[in-house]
Amino acid sequence: MKKVYKAHIFYTKEKGRFEVIENGYIAVDGEGCVTSVGTDLPSVGGEVAEIIDFGDRLLIPAMNDLHVHAPQYRNQGLAMDLELLPWLQNYTFPEEMKYADTVYAERMYRRFVCDLWRFGTMRACVFATIHTESTRLLMQFFQEAGMGALVGKVGMNRNCPEGLSESVESMVQGYESLLTINYPLVRPIITPRFVPSCTPEMLRACGQLAEKYQLPVQSHLSENKDEIAWVAELEPESTCYGDAYDRYGLFGQTPTVMAHCVWTEGEELELIKRRGVVVAHCPTSNFNVASGMAPIRRFLNEGLRVGLGSDISGGHDLSIFRMMVYAIQVSKMHYQQNHQLPFLSLSEAFWLATKSAGSFFGRVGSFEPGYEFDALVIDDSDLNFDHYTLLERLERYIYLGDDRQIVHRFCRGKEIKIF
Amino acid sequence: MKKVYKAHIFYTKEKGRFEVIENGYIAVDGEGCVTSVGTDLPSVGGEVAEIIDFGDRLLIPAMNDLHVHAPQYRNQGLAMDLELLPWLQNYTFPEEMKYADTVYAERMYRRFVCDLWRFGTMRACVFATIHTESTRLLMQFFQEAGMGALVGKVGMNRNCPEGLSESVESMVQGYESLLTINYPLVRPIITPRFVPSCTPEMLRACGQLAEKYQLPVQSHLSENKDEIAWVAELEPESTCYGDAYDRYGLFGQTPTVMAHCVWTEGEELELIKRRGVVVAHCPTSNFNVASGMAPIRRFLNEGLRVGLGSDISGGHDLSIFRMMVYAIQVSKMHYQQNHQLPFLSLSEAFWLATKSAGSFFGRVGSFEPGYEFDALVIDDSDLNFDHYTLLERLERYIYLGDDRQIVHRFCRGKEIKIF
Numbered sequence: 123m124k125k126v127y128k129a130h131i132f133y134t135k136e137k138g139r140f141e142v143i144e145n146g147y148i149a150v151d152g153e154g155c156v157t158s159v160g161t162d163l164p165s166v167g168g169e170v171a172e173i174i175d176f177g178d179r180l181l182i183p184a185m186n187d188l189h190v191h192a193p194q195y196r197n198q199g200l201a202m203d204l205e206l207l208p209w210l211q212n213y214t215f216p217e218e219m220k221y222a223d224t225v226y227a228e229r230m231y232r233r234f235v236c237d238l239w240r241f242g243t244m245r246a247c248v249f250a251t252i253h254t255e256s257t258r259l260l261m262q263f264f265q266e267a268g269m270g271a272l273v274g275k276v277g278m279n280r281n282c283p284e285g286l287s288e289s290v291e292s293m294v295q296g297y298e299s300l301l302t303i304n305y306p307l308v309r310p311i312i313t314p315r316f317v318p319s320c321t322p323e324m325l326r327a328c329g330q331l332a333e334k335y336q337l338p339v340q341s342h343l344s345e346n347k348d349e350i351a352w353v354a355e356l357e358p359e360s361t362c363y364g365d366a367y368d369r370y371g372l373f374g375q376t377p378t379v380m381a382h383c384v385w386t387e388g389e390e391l392e393l394i395k396r397r398g399v400v401v402a403h404c405p406t407s408n409f410n411v412a413s414g415m416a417p418i419r420r421f422l423n424e425g426l427r428v429g430l431g432s433d434i435s436g437g438h439d440l441s442i443f444r445m446m447v448y449a450i451q452v453s454k455m456h457y458q459q460n461h462q463l464p465f466l467s468l469s470e471a472f473w474l475a476t477k478s479a480g481s482f483f484g485r486v487g488s489f490e491p492g493y494e495f496d497a498l499v500i501d502d503s504d505l506n507f508d509h510y511t512l513l514e515r516l517e518r519y520i521y522l523g524d525d526r527q528i529v530h531r532f533c534r535g536k537e538i539k540i541f
Numbered sequence: 542m543k544k545v546y547k548a549h550i551f552y553t554k555e556k557g558r559f560e561v562i563e564n565g566y567i568a569v570d571g572e573g574c575v576t577s578v579g580t581d582l583p584s585v586g587g588e589v590a591e592i593i594d595f596g597d598r599l600l601i602p603a604m605n606d607l608h609v610h611a612p613q614y615r616n617q618g619l620a621m622d623l624e625l626l627p628w629l630q631n632y633t634f635p636e637e638m639k640y641a642d643t644v645y646a647e648r649m650y651r652r653f654v655c656d657l658w659r660f661g662t663m664r665a666c667v668f669a670t671i672h673t674e675s676t677r678l679l680m681q682f683f684q685e686a687g688m689g690a691l692v693g694k695v696g697m698n699r700n701c702p703e704g705l706s707e708s709v710e711s712m713v714q715g716y717e718s719l720l721t722i723n724y725p726l727v728r729p730i731i732t733p734r735f736v737p738s739c740t741p742e743m744l745r746a747c748g749q750l751a752e753k754y755q756l757p758v759q760s761h762l763s764e765n766k767d768e769i770a771w772v773a774e775l776e777p778e779s780t781c782y783g784d785a786y787d788r789y790g791l792f793g794q795t796p797t798v799m800a801h802c803v804w805t806e807g808e809e810l811e812l813i814k815r816r817g818v819v820v821a822h823c824p825t826s827n828f829n830v831a832s833g834m835a836p837i838r839r840f841l842n843e844g845l846r847v848g849l850g851s852d853i854s855g856g857h858d859l860s861i862f863r864m865m866v867y868a869i870q871v872s873k874m875h876y877q878q879n880h881q882l883p884f885l886s887l888s889e890a891f892w893l894a895t896k897s898a899g900s901f902f903g904r905v906g907s908f909e910p911g912y913e914f915d916a917l918v919i920d921d922s923d924l925n926f927d928h929y930t931l932l933e934r935l936e937r938y939i940y941l942g943d944d945r946q947i948v949h950r951f952c953r954g955k956e957i958k959i960f
Contacts (some may be wrong), residue, residue: 410873412873447857521618
């Protein structure tokens with residue numbers, strides 16, 4: 123049966139402008155897709171439709187997290203005193219080794235999925251670990267919750283502790299076993315950790331898997347200067363870090379998202395553009411791990427596809443609303459240095475988190491007809507104590523709100539209730 | 542009667558190190574001052590003492606906000622699209638004009654004080670507006686709450702709308718009438734808005750008031766490059782922005798706090814040091830208004846006194862815990878540029894927000910004997926779902942927690958309950 127939702131509706135069809143419909147209606151069909159959005163109660167062609175009135179609340183697309191490490195959940199908000207490479211060795215790899223134990227994995231992954239839900243993230247590109255069984259559990263918990271995810275069993279076979287190294291053969295077998303799982307909203311994604319963790323054989327096998335099964339790809343790119351120098355040493359024939367993925371079929375040959383790109387420029391930027399690679403901008407992580415500030419305005423000027431990522435536990439905050447605020451702030455520091463680079467507007471940041479990031483999951487992140495209905499209902503009555511305009515209410519929610527104001531969550535048309 | 546509090550106790554006697562006492566005790570006398578802190582139940586010299594056991598909770602000094610604009614409370618989380626000078630003209634001055642109306646002021650100021658309380662801030666250096674009656678109300682609400690504040694009726698008589706301009710004479714009279722109020726924890730502070738808003742006569746009168754009544758001083762300093770250029774034009778005889786205050790007796794002649802200092806260097810830095818002026822670092826505001834990133838490590842290396850400020854509504858977040866996170870992040874961007882400038886440790890950021898900032902209010906911000914007992918009790922049981930160490934629990938609270946985990950608040954020994 124069709125459903126019709128009534129509320130104050132916001133979305134971004136284009137990056138520079140909010141669509142705002144006061145007391146508007148969205149009709150959603152039995153497949154969970156938007157069939158109409160507008161100011162009038164839609165005709166549903168003689169069908170019976172249930173009308174759900176959210177009154178004075180705000181109805182917005184749900185959040186998409188383009189880069190998050192589920193097995194770093196326990197370390198969220200911890201271990202903020204090192205840069206990327208020693209941070210991995212000292213804090214992150216020891217934690218990820220624990221996921222050989224599926225009992226530990228279950229306990230942490232259930233909490234992790236709940237927390238994504240809590241902050242309104244309905245789709246995520248997730249790194250798991252090398253462990254196939256734990257990764258399978260993580261996929262299962264997303265499926266049970268009804269949320270969408272691309273889940274990556276991680277490929278790693280060098281420069282890491284023994285317990286996090288896996289043979290190429292075992293990696294391929296693990297992936298092929300995960301491919302037998304058939305969930306409507308949860309799929310595997312090929313996930314070489316990053317070039318320093320993967321031998322050429324591992325990278326090649328990842329690229330072959332992606333091509334053979336037409337799987338998407340995720341990894342890290344140009345996050346930190348020491349890392350970039352290391353990659354140049356490890357892959358001396360590559361013309362840039364991005365090229366080191368490209369040569370193995372891991373850079374846009376299938377849909378690809380690369381996290382960070384803090385120091386991407388010149389040839390790498392051109393390659394990202396040519397290959398249609400999506401950039402996952404992770405501003406809090408880039409602060410916390412002292413990586414730097416990614417030049418998102420330049421990327422947008424070049425027409426690159428960009429979304430936002432929490433990057434737990436380099437990042438400390440799972441809220442993609444908070445990532446919008448940080449993305450604007452980072453862009454303001456670039457603007458302060460160079461007024462030729464206008465900082466991100468709120469609607470641009472919102473578009474990054476919704477329609478732009480959502481495109482990696484399909485027709486997700488907008489309320490245009492044909493889009494899957496991923497949505498949040500926001501009760502901002504505690505923040506709305508004066509005569510604020512609708513756009514001011516949204517802005518205040520993004521800057522000041524948290525999980526308490528999110529009162530309903532939908533993924534592909536279905537209300538998602540975890541607790 | 543003496544009270545003895547038992548919990549896991551944290552404070553920073555020195556800036557680089559936490560004092561951590563597992564299941565420790567703090568004894569507080571009838572004046573609200575700490576008489577002992579340690580691992581053992583203190584002897585209270587034959588007196589009867591009430592023992593309050595907070596069990597597994599964390600007990601930390603309360604937060605101090607060294608720079609916040611109460612009449613910008615309605616604009617919190619709004620109007621993030623302009624730099625300082627046009628931001629003042631377009632958003633801030635029109636809002637502040639509303640405080641001619643004491644009914645409006647009462648409604649907003651009551652909420653503002655509640656929100657400071659909510660986020661665990663027990664002492665604040667507050668800008669009000671030019672309006673004496675509204676400022677009096679704000680002082681009264683702090684007093685009624687039992688919280689500490691230095692409240693500044695703002696001096697302004699140029700480069701602002703007529704409704705925010707006041708004659709020097711009226712400013713002086715207003716201050717003298719506020720000085721007749723006798724609250725134990727709430728006092729006026731001399732508050733020229735900033736040099737561009739004050740004629741030389743206004744600045745001189747402010748300096749004279751500060752000297753005559755031995756009042757502290759607060760203002761803004763070197764926040765934005767356009768502002769600094771404007772000050773150089775307006776006060777051509779000054780050798781730097783700070784000197785433009787100093788020449789009028791507003792730069793450390795009495796205890797002085799200056800907000801921002803984003804672009805302070807050279808002579809101005811020397812003058813701040815020589816005069817013992819306290820710097821209120823407002824990192825979120827400096828991002829939001831695209832001002833820049835203040836060089837706090839340099840200031841600490843020079844031995845300057847520094848605290849943290851939310852700077853609502855340039856800043857969008859009232860939580861001083863969030864300011865600690867931002868301060869560390871800003872210092873990491875300086876470190877990323879120059880590894881000779883180590884980024885702030887968590888204990889340094891904590892010290893900035895507690896003992897360092899607290900010193901502006903007296904013996905506030907630590908649990909050493911003789912300090913006023915300003916404290917928060919944190920129930921982090923929702924965050925503490927694994928075997929975290931005590932320091933990890935504190936770090937996770939600072940990075941991930943919010944007002945929900947603050948279950949008791951004390952100011953000068955008295956529990957403060959607003960709701």
